[in-house]
Amino acid sequence: MTKVGIYGSAGRMGRAIATIANEEGVTVAGGVDAGGDAAALARAADVLVDFSTPAALEANLAAAVAAGTPIVIGTTGLTPAHHAAIDRAAERIAVLQTGNTSLGVTLLAVLVQEAARRLGPEWDIEIAEMHHRHKVDAPSGTATLLGEAAAAGRGTTLGEVRVDSRAGLTGARSEGTIGFASLRGGSVVGDHLVVFAGEGERIELGHRGEDRTIFARGALKAALWLAGKPAGRYHMAEVLGL
Numbered sequence: 001m002t003k004v005g006i007y008g009s010a011g012r013m014g015r016a017i018a019t020i021a022n023e024e025g026v027t028v029a030g031g032v033d034a035g036g037d038a039a040a041l042a043r044a045a046d047v048l049v050d051f052s053t054p055a056a057l058e059a060n061l062a063a064a065v066a067a068g069t070p071i072v073i074g075t076t077g078l079t080p081a082h083h084a085a086i087d088r089a090a091e092r093i094a095v096l097q098t099g100n101t102s103l104g105v106t107l108l109a110v111l112v113q114e115a116a117r118r119l120g121p122e123w124d125i126e127i128a129e130m131h132h133r134h135k136v137d138a139p140s141g142t143a144t145l146l147g148e149a150a151a152a153g154r155g156t157t158l159g160e161v162r163v164d165s166r167a168g169l170t171g172a173r174s175e176g177t178i179g180f181a182s183l184r185g186g187s188v189v190g191d192h193l194v195v196f197a198g199e200g201e202r203i204e205l206g207h208r209g210e211d212r213t214i215f216a217r218g219a220l221k222a223a224l225w226l227a228g229k230p231a232g233r234y235h236m237a238e239v240l241g242l
């Protein structure tokens, strides 16, 4: 069986992944958390999954590259510098990074891109997300990937059009922007809503995560798919054949 190593193994996602590993046809090679030996885990595993923290990303990537072990990165709150580090690692090993490993959100991103492509810029796009009280980054990785999908559908990049929050005298909305709103509270696993607001009508495309098993299952599917792949940066839609 494929041996999976988990960065962030004692966290919510790490535990969810370990719980379903056997039924997904993999064994857990081991796991590390803060202060653990990332390099030894990379050597022991056939493939790695990282659900830890952005601060750990560069060390985890370096360990994966040194061992030649593919890695699925689910950690969110990544900056452009993190993405540059992922691109460099992907020249040496197989890497798949996504803000959401669920089938539902991966399909939602396809639908959002298509809706944005078909609707003109006079349809305002706003993305709302809600997560549990423990989440430390905003907007969520999923909201960001949905924003990237919407921007791509419009032939632009999210960096050109994003508006991260509003407060005070903001002025009227600028056409073509994509706005984000983040709510935090309770035990919400992860809700996302993409609103296309036109004159006199709205289209809403959304997803509600009810259980972390959806992310864990997707992460392990991605890990199995990635194991043995040549160097490169891969995408969740390829894993799921969407």
Ligand SMILES: NC(=O)C1=CN([C@@H]2O[C@H](COP(=O)(O)OP(=O)(O)OC[C@H]3O[C@@H](n4cnc5c(N)ncnc54)[C@H](OP(=O)(O)O)[C@@H]3O)[C@@H](O)[C@H]2O)C=CC1
Pocket (backbone or CB within 6 Å): 007, 008, 009, 010, 011, 012, 013, 014, 032, 033, 034, 035, 036, 050, 051, 052, 053, 054, 055, 056, 073, 074, 075, 076, 077, 098, 099, 100, 101, 102, 141, 215
């Ligand atoms: N892509 C996706 O589908 C999903 C992504 N996520 C993302 O995954 C990440 C983790 O989420 P969640 O499990 O809820 O968070 P938790 O805070 O529950 O878990 C994070 C874990 O990472 C560990 N950690 C901290 N530093 C390091 C390090 N240097 N090396 C290895 N592990 C370390 C923590 O250990 P310690 O407590 O010792 O600091 C902790 O066990 C977040 O960024 C979240 O947004 C979550 C769900 C789905």
Ligand SMILES: O=C(O)C1=N[C@H](C(=O)O)C[C@H](O)C1
Pocket (backbone or CB within 6 Å): 076, 099, 100, 131, 135, 139, 140, 141, 142, 143, 189, 190, 191, 209
């Ligand atoms: O931190 C979480 O819990 C989640 N994080 C991911 C994100 O930032 O989008 C995925 C999911 O929504 C749960």
